[in-house]
Amino acid sequence: MPQEITDVDKFVEISERATYCNIKRLPKIVKLKLRTTSQLYTLKVDPTKAEEIIKKLRCEIREI
Numbered sequence: 128m129p130q131e132i133t134d135v136d137k138f139v140e141i142s143e144r145a146t147y148c149n150i151k152r153l154p155k156i157v158k159l160k161l162r163t164t165s166q167l168y169t170l171k172v173d174p175t176k177a178e179e180i181i182k183k184l185r186c187e188i189r190e191i
Contacts, residue, residue, distance in 0.1 A: 129160070129167040138170045139183045147187040150177075161186070 132138045138161065142148060145161040145168075157177035161168040172180060181188065 129169050131169050131171070133170075135170070135172075135180055138168065139180070139185075141168055142184040142186050145186040147189055148181075148184050149189050149191050150181065151191045152177075159184075 132141070138159070141161055141163065145163050147162050149158075149160040149162070151158040151160070152174070155174075156171050157174050159170045159172065159177070159180065161170075170180075
């Protein structure tokens, strides 16, 4: 079961141990999904804030 994260700083911290991040762009929101070995973490953000968060991530980035 995926776990939704609301804190951006915590999401970036988790990205250090993640294997990859899937990015799904929708008209009103952007979904960021971090895959670790045991858990899937999701974060929903506005499209305007998404680019600066993506630059902070420290794992492989995959666009869906």
